[in-house]
Amino acid sequence: MADQNPHLPRAHQSLSARLLVLTVAFVMLAELSIYTPSVARFRKSYLEERITRAQLATLAIESMPEQAADTEMGRILLKNTDSYAIALKQADRRILIAGGEMPPRVDAEYDLRMESFWVWIEDAFVALAQRENRILRVIGVSPKRPGVEIEVYMDETPLREEMYAYSGRIFQLSLVISLFTAGLVYVSLMLMMVRPMRRIMAGMESFRRAPEDETRIFQPSDRPDEIGIAQRELAVMQDELRLALRQKDRLAMLGAAVAKVNHDLRNSLATAMLIGDRLAASDDPDVQRLVPRMFRAMDRAVTLCSQTLDYASATMPTLTLKPMQLAEIVRMAGETLNQEVPGAADAASFELTNEVPDSVRVMADPAQMLRVFENLGRNAREAGASSVRVAARHQDGVLVVEVIDDGPGMPEQATEHLFQPFAGSARDGGTGLGLVIAREVLHAHGGDIELASTGPEGTTFRLRLKAA
Numbered sequence: 423m424a425d426q427n428p429h430l431p432r433a434h435q436s437l438s439a440r441l442l443v444l445t446v447a448f449v450m451l452a453e454l455s456i457y458t459p460s461v462a463r464f465r466k467s468y469l470e471e472r473i474t475r476a477q478l479a480t481l482a483i484e485s486m487p488e489q490a491a492d493t494e495m496g497r498i499l500l501k502n503t504d505s506y507a508i509a510l511k512q513a514d515r516r517i518l519i520a521g522g523e524m525p526p527r528v529d530a531e532y533d534l535r536m537e538s539f540w541v542w543i544e545d546a547f548v549a550l551a552q553r554e555n556r557i558l559r560v561i562g563v564s565p566k567r568p569g570v571e572i573e574v575y576m577d578e579t580p581l582r583e584e585m586y587a588y589s590g591r592i593f594q595l596s597l598v599i600s601l602f603t604a605g606l607v608y609v610s611l612m613l614m615m616v617r618p619m620r621r622i623m624a625g626m627e628s629f630r631r632a633p634e635d636e637t638r639i640f641q642p643s644d645r646p647d648e649i650g651i652a653q654r655e656l657a658v659m660q661d662e663l664r665l666a667l668r669q670k671d672r673l674a675m676l677g678a679a680v681a682k683v684n685h686d687l688r689n690s691l692a693t694a695m696l697i698g699d700r701l702a703a704s705d706d707p708d709v710q711r712l713v714p715r716m717f718r719a720m721d722r723a724v725t726l727c728s729q730t731l732d733y734a735s736a737t738m739p740t741l742t743l744k745p746m747q748l749a750e751i752v753r754m755a756g757e758t759l760n761q762e763v764p765g766a767a768d769a770a771s772f773e774l775t776n777e778v779p780d781s782v783r784v785m786a787d788p789a790q791m792l793r794v795f796e797n798l799g800r801n802a803r804e805a806g807a808s809s810v811r812v813a814a815r816h817q818d819g820v821l822v823v824e825v826i827d828d829g830p831g832m833p834e835q836a837t838e839h840l841f842q843p844f845a846g847s848a849r850d851g852g853t854g855l856g857l858v859i860a861r862e863v864l865h866a867h868g869g870d871i872e873l874a875s876t877g878p879e880g881t882t883f884r885l886r887l888k889a890a
């Protein structure tokens with residue numbers, strides 16, 4: 423395939439190309455904001471210069487005895503100043519130099535004494551926009567003789583052409599400046615950002631291909647800027663990821679081993695149980711005394727096996743969420759717990775009370791959420807509580823659920839290793855998985871669980887859930 427390297431952007435999509443174009447555009451924009459007032463000023467000085475020239479022309483006529491507009495002299499002066507007519511007004515007198523060809527009409531009139539620069543800008547653009555020649559009547563005062571007012575009648579086209587020429591020059595200059603600036607920006611960006619970015623990119627890619635290959639470790643530079651930080655962060659991240667990956671591999675292998683041990687152990691236990699049943703039939707009083715203990719020990723082993731497997735399979739539950747009543751789940755958990763150990767010592771008097779109103783709804787995977795409440799209820803029962811209440815309230819947009827028991831409180835061993843798999847258990851035959859599973863399920867639902875309080879008067883776990 424003639425395709426480009428898919429991991430480098432196409433030339434026109436690269437960071438540097440975009441910045442190049444943007445720089446040219448921005449500099450041109452900046453130049454435009456300079457151009458606007460300067461073209462207005464250009465027109466203003468052009469017109470002022472015409473007034474000065476006209477005034478010089480009137481000086482020549484003034485000095486002549488007869489103030490005649492149609493003399494040969496007047497015509498020459500008009501020709502030299504490119505005007506149709508020039509008028510000079512003073513308090514007591516008025517001189518008019520008008521050649522033979524007086525213009526038929528005046529299209530626009532401009533007074534140079536006008537103050538507002540915005541109007542100058544507007545007039546300049548109006549002048550630039552004209553298609554036809556206009557005849558202008560321009561009024562100004564002589565810079566040397568403030569009392570004297572001078573009027574000139576003239577064509578606009580030469581002015582407009584000079585304005586166009588001026589604009590062209592400015593445009594060319596802007597283009598040169600912007601290309602030059604853009605070039606500088608391009609080179610510096612290339613050196614300071616794009617190249618190092620590409621190095622980071624290459625580092626990421628080579629890591630992705632072979633994360634375990636230590637020879638491909640990214641070598642960060644010691645630049646103090648953001649890119650330097652990104653490089654160093656990348657190097658650290660790769661290091662940690664590499665370790666985590668190795669750990670994960672080992673854990674996966676361990677998991678497989680545990681599953682196998684579990685499986686074989688259950689088979690052996692099943693055999694042992696069968697033999698135990700036969701033994702139970704014996705009349706020997708010693709055997710009669712010991713067999714129940716052996717059964718209890720084997721029961722515990724079976725529980726451990728099945729809970730470990732349960733944990734392994736629950737680590738990554740794929741949830742099927744649906745909106746449902748929380749109260750429904752709590753009631754179901756209560757039923758399961760009541761059925762579990764009929765007649766056993768710790769089931770003597772135990773009740774799980776639902777105080778969650780039917781109106782409280784959650785988005786949840788029913789089977790998974792059920793395990794949360796079963797595990798919490800079971801823990802309370804096993805700790806010796808006689809009742810567990812489940813209550814819920816809305817608070818700051820989340821659903822806060824509390825599971826409150828009247829048991830003896832958690833032992834220190836359990837609070838120290840709270841939510842740590844296989845470590846948090848403080849009772850005989852416990853696995854320390856119940857709370858861990860509860861927390862994982864809640865995390866998967868976007869919620870959380872914490873120990874709210876524990877003591878001789880009871881233990882409370884607080885759950886946070888997204889309300890549906």
Ligand SMILES: Nc1ncnc2c1ncn2[C@@H]1O[C@H](COP(=O)(O)OP(=O)(O)O)[C@@H](O)[C@H]1O
Pocket residue numbers: 797801802805827829830831832833836837846847848849851852853854855856857858881
């Ligand atoms: N409601 C509770 N009251 C007192 N202790 C509790 C309660 N819930 C949990 N615990 C303590 O926390 C430990 C860890 O619980 P859990 O994670 O379910 O593991 P396991 O039940 O297998 O021991 C338990 O062994 C128990 O000592």
Ligand SMILES: [Mg+2]
Pocket residue numbers: 797800801855856857
């Ligand atoms: Mg438990």
